[in-house]
Amino acid sequence: MISNHLSLVEAHRPHADAIAEQVAQFLAAGGRIAKLKSPPRNPIPPPRSTRIDPETVLKRKPRKLTLAERRALRKMAEAL
Known part of the structure; x- marks a missing residue:
């Protein structure tokens, strides 16, 4: 079987010899x-x-309106 890595080894041989x-x-x-x-x-x-x-402290999201607050807001909007 022929290895593809053999050509890589031979390509780096001059560099390895220089280091040695x-x-x-x-x-x-x-x-x-x-x-x-x-x-x-x-x-x-x-x-x-x-x-x-x-x-860098994150700003927290405001709480959602409760059911009672939404009903009160709806009544105020209807009154206008």
Whole structure:
């Protein structure tokens, strides 16, 4: 079976060889490669601020009229 990914590997071969050469030069110059602990997969999000900007506070919708208020409003409109 022919893999489509083989051409991708060969296309990136010069870049990989260049990186390998740079690593070899770094090690030859006395550099050291340290294996560090991997970072967490899902970093903890920053804490939310407890400060609320007054301009961003949402305006609440006014309550709907009750049945009694609607009847009173209708009577006032008829009286006019």
